[in-house]
Amino acid sequence: MKEIYNPIFLEHNTGQHPENGRRLECLDIHEYTDITVDGEEYLMLVHEKAHVERIREASALGSVSLDQDTLVSSGSYHAAVAAVGASIMASQQNAFALVRPPGHHAYRDHASGFCLFNNIAIATEALRRAGKRIFILDFDGHLGDGTSHFFYHSDEVMFWSLHQFPAFPGMGRSSEIGEGKGKGFTVNVPLPAGSGDDIFLHAFRIYLPLIEQFQPDYLAISAGFDAHRYDPLLQLNLTANTFYEIGKLIKNSCPSAFAVLEGGYNTDMLPHCINNFLAGINGLEIAFDEGHTSSSRQMWEQYDFNVHLGISNLNPYWKF
Helix, strand or coil: CCEECCHHHHHCCCCCCCCCCHHHHCCCCCCCCCCCCCHHHHHHHCCCHHHHHHHHHHHHHCCEECCCCCEECCCHHHHHHHHHHHHHHHHHHCCEECCCCCCCCCCCCCCECCECCCHHHHHHHHHHHCCCCEEEEECCCCCCHHHHHHCCCCCCEEEEEEEECCCCCCCCCCCCCCCHHHCCCEEEEEECCCCEHHHHHHHHHHHCHHHHHHCCCEEEEEECCCCECCCCCCCCEECHHHHHHHHHHHCCCCCCEEEEECCCCCCCCHHHHHHHHHHHHCCCCCCCCCCCCCCCHHHHHHHHHHHHHHHHHHCCCCCC
């Protein structure tokens, strides 16, 4: 899996906001990719025209707060459109789009949680309309609520999220499994604060067989790294080693896999997390060995309750 990156993503200028340009600058990438896909052509696959215009107009005004968490600047619209284009390219090239602003909290009609346009949902919807089945894996430490909401009634897209709960955005219980034709096609794995590598990888291995059962044409990965133990926005306790293990575990799960960057706000650790994930999925040696974290008995008890509830809800649809 190669990387797609272009400095246009730095034009989304958020100042000292946690989601700022340093998140990409810290990766120290010197090979740039031309964004040859016009993301603007794809926006309304997922978003309402009024939402697109709202982001365009707010960006034209300069520095604007869309809500208490989400900012735009004069370059934000162009950066966000380019992020969509890069995500489409990633889906075509089995690549990792290192983009910002992130996308998985963005809804059809509004921005949310630092996200303007939903990059992974747009790339997925383009594939779905081409007749493909897509499995979305979201291992960001927050639920990708915008993505989940868009495909909640679909049986052509399966959505699997592992995330801290309770935490922003306040959803993602194991009882939330989809509705209508989509019932059974949303899989939420809520993790208690403080969960370490042991709990996360236990959950990952339990639910991983769902990818093979769903038999997707594409594996779309919302790759967020804010579950790391030193991330300032969450209270999970993962090391960078877990992202290497994730990469290894999904390496052969689907012949066509692509990833889009979501969260991860500790700029000292983010490069290690990304490099480990890429090393795992590309079959290379671990890039940064950080050791292993363990969870308390209380965390295991909370986690076990949620896992058993989730499996009970999904048993009519899948084998565990």
